[in-house]
Amino acid sequence: MKLLHAIQLSGVALALSFSVEAVEAVHFESPGLTQWYVTPDQTTTVTLRLKSGSAPEQLDCSLLDYGGSKTGSVTLTRLPDSKQYQGTLQLSRGFHELELPLSGQRFGIVALKPFSGTPDPFFRIQSDLYSHANKTRLDSYRVFHRAGIRNIREFHGWDREEPKEGQWDPRYDQVYRDAEKTGLKVLSYLSYPPAWIGGQPNEGKSGWQPYPLDLLKMSVSMKTRFQNRKAAMDGFQVDNEMELKALPANEYIPMLAATSWYMAQNEVDVPLVGGAIAYHSKSHAFFQDCIENGFLEFVDVVAFHHYRSPEEMEQHIRTRRDQMKNSAKHGLPIWITECGKAWDRGIHAKSVWDGPPGAHRAKVGEDLLSACWISMLGVEAKACGVAGFYPYRYLFRPEKNSNFGMIDYYQTPMRSLAAYFFSIQLLSGKHYIGDLKLAGEYSRKRLFSDGKETVAVLYSGKTGTIAYHPGSLPVQNAYGADGRSLARAKDGSYHIPDGMIYLVLKPGELSASLVNTQTQAARLRELADSYRPVPRKISPLIYRSALYEEHRKNTLSYLFTPKAIEVDLFNLSGKPQTTEPELILPEGMQTASGPAKRSLTLPPYSCTRMTWNYTGESRLPYFAVKVIDRAGAAVPLTMKFLNLRKQNSQTFELNSAVRWKENCAGKMTIRQDPAENAIHVHTDFTDAKGDWSYPEYRLNLPKESLEHAYAVSFEIKAKHPDGNPYFPYSYFQISREKKGYEQFSYKRPTAKWEERVVLLPAGKLKDVSKVRIGMGSREKVFDFWIRNIRIYFQQ
Numbered sequence: 001m002k003l004l005h006a007i008q009l010s011g012v013a014l015a016l017s018f019s020v021e022a023v024e025a026v027h028f029e030s031p032g033l034t035q036w037y038v039t040p041d042q043t044t045t046v047t048l049r050l051k052s053g054s055a056p057e058q059l060d061c062s063l064l065d066y067g068g069s070k071t072g073s074v075t076l077t078r079l080p081d082s083k084q085y086q087g088t089l090q091l092s093r094g095f096h097e098l099e100l101p102l103s104g105q106r107f108g109i110v111a112l113k114p115f116s117g118t119p120d121p122f123f124r125i126q127s128d129l130y131s132h133a134n135k136t137r138l139d140s141y142r143v144f145h146r147a148g149i150r151n152i153r154e155f156h157g158w159d160r161e162e163p164k165e166g167q168w169d170p171r172y173d174q175v176y177r178d179a180e181k182t183g184l185k186v187l188s189y190l191s192y193p194p195a196w197i198g199g200q201p202n203e204g205k206s207g208w209q210p211y212p213l214d215l216l217k218m219s220v221s222m223k224t225r226f227q228n229r230k231a232a233m234d235g236f237q238v239d240n241e242m243e244l245k246a247l248p249a250n251e252y253i254p255m256l257a258a259t260s261w262y263m264a265q266n267e268v269d270v271p272l273v274g275g276a277i278a279y280h281s282k283s284h285a286f287f288q289d290c291i292e293n294g295f296l297e298f299v300d301v302v303a304f305h306h307y308r309s310p311e312e313m314e315q316h317i318r319t320r321r322d323q324m325k326n327s328a329k330h331g332l333p334i335w336i337t338e339c340g341k342a343w344d345r346g347i348h349a350k351s352v353w354d355g356p357p358g359a360h361r362a363k364v365g366e367d368l369l370s371a372c373w374i375s376m377l378g379v380e381a382k383a384c385g386v387a388g389f390y391p392y393r394y395l396f397r398p399e400k401n402s403n404f405g406m407i408d409y410y411q412t413p414m415r416s417l418a419a420y421f422f423s424i425q426l427l428s429g430k431h432y433i434g435d436l437k438l439a440g441e442y443s444r445k446r447l448f449s450d451g452k453e454t455v456a457v458l459y460s461g462k463t464g465t466i467a468y469h470p471g472s473l474p475v476q477n478a479y480g481a482d483g484r485s486l487a488r489a490k491d492g493s494y495h496i497p498d499g500m501i502y503l504v505l506k507p508g509e510l511s512a513s514l515v516n517t518q519t520q521a522a523r524l525r526e527l528a529d530s531y532r533p534v535p536r537k538i539s540p541l542i543y544r545s546a547l548y549e550e551h552r553k554n555t556l557s558y559l560f561t562p563k564a565i566e567v568d569l570f571n572l573s574g575k576p577q578t579t580e581p582e583l584i585l586p587e588g589m590q591t592a593s594g595p596a597k598r599s600l601t602l603p604p605y606s607c608t609r610m611t612w613n614y615t616g617e618s619r620l621p622y623f624a625v626k627v628i629d630r631a632g633a634a635v636p637l638t639m640k641f642l643n644l645r646k647q648n649s650q651t652f653e654l655n656s657a658v659r660w661k662e663n664c665a666g667k668m669t670i671r672q673d674p675a676e677n678a679i680h681v682h683t684d685f686t687d688a689k690g691d692w693s694y695p696e697y698r699l700n701l702p703k704e705s706l707e708h709a710y711a712v713s714f715e716i717k718a719k720h721p722d723g724n725p726y727f728p729y730s731y732f733q734i735s736r737e738k739k740g741y742e743q744f745s746y747k748r749p750t751a752k753w754e755e756r757v758v759l760l761p762a763g764k765l766k767d768v769s770k771v772r773i774g775m776g777s778r779e780k781v782f783d784f785w786i787r788n789i790r791i792y793f794q795q
Contacts, residue, residue: 026053026103031084033411034139037146040093040111048076048100048107050083055102059085064097064106066415066482067465067497068364074098094484095418106361108413112421112483115148120428122382124151124187125420126338126393130175136411137175140394141182147421148428151185151234153337153390157192158199162221165196168228176232185234187273187337187390190259197221210245213548215258215570216605222262230268237273237303237337242290243282246554246747249289250639253298254544254570257537257635260298261572264538272536274299276337279306279316281742282555287323289556294635296329297537301387305338310373310459311443313380317524331531335388336381341373341416342402348691349778352400352728360409362416368463371419372499374406375481376444378423379457379500383432383446383521385528391420400728415482419498422483426455426502432525434517438471447515454510456503467493468501474509478502540573541602541634543581543627546609552757554747557622557640559757565612567627567637571602578602580630581610586623589616599631618643621710621762621794642757644711644792652704654789655679660697663772665690666780678715678787685780693782694733694774706734706765711792713757714773718749718784730775732758734768741772749775749784762794
């Protein structure tokens with residue numbers, strides 16, 4: 001009986017083993033990435049390698065075009081005694097996909113001639129290849145060079161480059177050596193300072209500090225960095241999206257000022273790039289505060305990010321230029337160091353970066369939209385006088401529920417990369433000359449010329465197949481976004497799904513009456529073209545607020561009124577330096593005590609703390625305190641404070657659970673928790689499509705009007721069942737009837753009770769009818785508690 005049982009068990013095991021082998025998925029991979037970039041109308045060989053499963057000796061494959069339609073077929077044949085399959089192709093100009101019905105995979109192919117002529121420094125790319133194998137990195141750099149790109153951006157953290165003082169990870173320097181080998185220059189990057197210099201770059205940990213506290217210790221590190229990399233650098237960017245770090249602008253400036261000094265000491269003759277700052281509700285006020293703290297004095301280039309539509313690029317650039325209008329650097333170069341259009345990752349991710357990759361390639365429709373946006377964002381940026389443009393990003397990179405990659409999981413190109421590469425070929429060396437006066441529903445009708453060739457770019461933004469009518473334009477050639485040649489329909493139009501079209505016009509035949517040269521974009525380009533470089537400020541003297549360890553702060557201000565004003569005065573040089581610090585207080589506050597002498601001599605390589613005491617108080621909801629250097633060596637330090645006056649506050653019935661209503665993507669229960677003296681919110685996203693949870697309070701107007709409100713404070717804590725909370729976003733929201741909602745972020749909650757303060761747009765809240773407090777979660781079930789909700793009013 002035991003023997004029979006053993007035979008039966010072994011039979012089950014044997015059957016299971018055969019079953020696993022029989023159902024193992026057929027999966028192919030690419031043995032090299034350069035093979036996917038070919039010259040049109042030339043025979044080329046494509047190789048795939050069988051990674052798993054079994055396949056016949058020959059693979060029948062389909063060829064698809066830019067719109068995803070089948071255009072032909074090809075057979076790949078297994079090489080003798082190998083898992084590799086090969087076949088030959090001859091493709092017309094543009095983008096193609098090789099589809100394998102057996103495995104359900106698609107591989108992208110870009111058929112464009114290698115770039116010839118003078119590279120245009122406008123066209124760049126975010127590469128992020130520092131962690132990849134040397135061959136992958138070198139091959140990718142060669143692909144960039146072939147496409148006409150000579151400038152890349154490598155995003156990496158100081159805490160990983162130099163985790164311990166003087167101990168550098170060699171992978172990062174290799175990036176610069178490889179760039180030199182392939183004729184590229186790198187926009188280098190400084191951010192995420194390591195612990196040994198006083199930084200704590202991980203926002204999820206206690207003591208978070210995204211800026212180096214010890215500016216003196218930077219000296220040796222910066223010297224080593226520049227010695228190893230400056231030959232391959234074309235710029236040095238200081239930090240990234242600072243407005244998202246919930247810290248006032250004045251805390252960023254000392255790192256920028258120190259970098260300017262250390263670059264000069266090490267004879268680094270590349271632009272110092274300030275930023276980058278994104279384009280959203282927080283960024284306007286934050287950039288203004290940066291300017292007030294001397295930002296423009298220290299930079300040669302200012303960087304911005306744009307993750308909005310192409311139609312919004314012009315307004316973005318105009319807004320930033322308007323903010324800089326009072327500076328001698330009003331027209332300084334602007335680089336868009338990140339922009340793009342993500343595609344769906346295909347999964348509901350529990351964290352930003354981790355987990356399975358999700359979809360290995362964008363769906364055709366999503367890819368078309370990404371390609372349209374990225375190409376047209378470049379067109380708009382170039383038209384508006386932007387000097388450098390970096391699409392985000394080349395590499396396959398899952399992020400939250402999206403993926404911004406322009407290549408797929410197999411490192412083959414997608415439509416977005418093909419379209420960007422063709423825009424480089426067609427628009428390099430050309431300048432914006434105006435808009436076309438052309439009938440049709442085109443949101444953009446840009447004209448570019450180099451004096452020899454003129455190109456019209458028509459943009460509809462609609463990636464379903466529509467007709468583009470050139471009217472009376474003298475069209476010589478028409479191209480889709482990927483560079484494929486287009487033929488006219490019987491009615492003279494072009495029917496394509498690209499969302500945009502390029503029309504190359506016959507030389508000398510474009511009537512001046514069809515060109516509008518008096519556009520907003522033209523004025524922006526002229527401003528940029530007229531700029532003459534103003535040397536940046538280089539000084540060893542830096543004033544820094546001593547409030548860097550204070551956690552009660554956000555992007556716009558410190559969320560309290562200080563008992564005294566404390567400032568650290570740095571001298572980064574090896575010689576004594578003289579400075580004359582002076583405190584400037586708002587109305588209602590007077591200096592009580594401070595430095596004994598007007599003029600101070602700071603020792604070499606020193607940090608000296610100065611303290612001013614004051615009397616009185618400001619009656620303003622916000623007030624600014626300045627410390628200026630009468631000697632002019634240090635830029636002024638401007639600190640903004642929030643004045644929360646309880647006598648001008650209201651709680652309404654905000655702390656009563658019965659007034660709050662369920663509002664989330666899943667199921668929600670709200671109850672009063674007597675033990676915590678708080679409102680308890682339980683959320684369950686099981687079977688839900690979204691991940692947001694925002695209980696809603698309807699204001700009893702006009703009694704509970706938010707007119708003249710300027711801030712709200714509350715205490716909050718949250719937890720997942722495993723006790724380890726992670727919340728990708730957290731907002732206080734306001735809503736108006738039939739007008740959507742605005743949201744204002746606050747620091748993500750933890751498992752402990754902590755106070756949060758949110759600044760509101762004072763004077764713009766009279767018609768607000770509802771408020772919400774909540775967050776998003778990557779877990780299906782979680783709880784949070786809120787208490788002591790209070791709204792502050794100006795009067």
